Amino acid sequence: MFSWLPNALTISRCVFAVLVLFAAFKATGIEALLADAGVTGLERQRYTTFQQLWHQFALLAFISGMLTDFLDGWAARAFKAESRFGVWLDPIADKLLVGAALIALSLALKTWLIYVPAALILARDVFMTWLRTRPEASGIVAPSRLAKWKTAAEMVAITGLMLPLALWPLPETPSGGGALHWSAVITGALVLALWVAAGLSLLTGGQYVKAVQSHRR
Template identity: 90%
Template sequence: MFAWIPNALTISRCVFAALVLFAAFKASGIEPLLADAGVTGLERQRYATFQQLWHQFGLLAFISGMLTDFLDGWAARAFKAESRFGVWLDPIADKLLVGAALIALALALKTWLIYIPAALILARDVFMTWLRTRPEAAGIVAPSRLAKWKTAAEMMAITGLMLPLALWPIPEAPSGGDGLHWSALVTGALVLGLWVAAALSLLTGAQYVKAIKGSQR
């Protein structure tokens, strides 16, 4: 009776990924208006508010997608409704959600500190999706403990970097004195977490390739 719920949750994660990407492009489209010298202060404030609302929408969509990642696995076990379709779609939905969020961050923050780890993670995820279609990978390419740590690092770093865009689109300057502001330290730690996730992505990808080559000997 409830066997459809796990797959419905997994499909909804794909929808949330599309919503994250939609919100990112809408927020990015407001940037030229904020940079327009002819825009008055009141208009600029209104545009900044709309941009922040789109960032909030994207963050809520991403968090909702993360919740479905937990709920679909729980529902599959609770209702004994595991299916081949769900096993195939679940990792793809995860990669779509993470990929959409990484593109959103790249559009918003516009720095190579985001571009490089995002590109590495996206490239690895595309490769792993292709690898899972290979017959020699059947039964070998399964989530490892290290891959789960990688996913956790991705989710924490992405959520942490999206949060200030939704709450404080323009970071406040230090109130006085020299030294690093606390927000810069937190942002630096989150960016470092994203680089760690990229490194773990490459490492787990290499492990899967090694396992497949070992099975063919």
């Protein structure tokens, strides 16, 4: 009766990824308006409020997408509704959600501390998505414990870095717009977690490539 639910949740995760990107571009557009010296007073305050609301929307969309990642697996097991389509789409939906959030953070924070790990993770995910389409990679390597640690590091880092954007408008943060803010210790730990996730992404990607090469032999 509920066999459609797991795939519906997975598809919804793709939709949430699009919503994260949409909100990020809307917030960036407002940032350009705030940079205009002619915008002052109540108009600037209104733009600042709208920008913060878009950051809040992006965070809620990301968290909602993470919840579907847990729920679709639970639903597939609970209703015995695993399908080839779901197995194929699930990792793609995960990568879309993470990729959208990394682009959102890069647009908002504008620092190489985000650009570099984000680029590494995105490049690895694009490569892995392509590799999984190859016939020789079919059915090889289930997600390892290391890959799960990588995913956990990504989710913690992304959520933690998106949170202050949702709580405080960028122009009103102590360090100003376009820069990392919040407590230096907390921010440093979150950025480190993102770099760890990037390193684990490359490591698990390398393991997957080695497994495919071994299978071909």
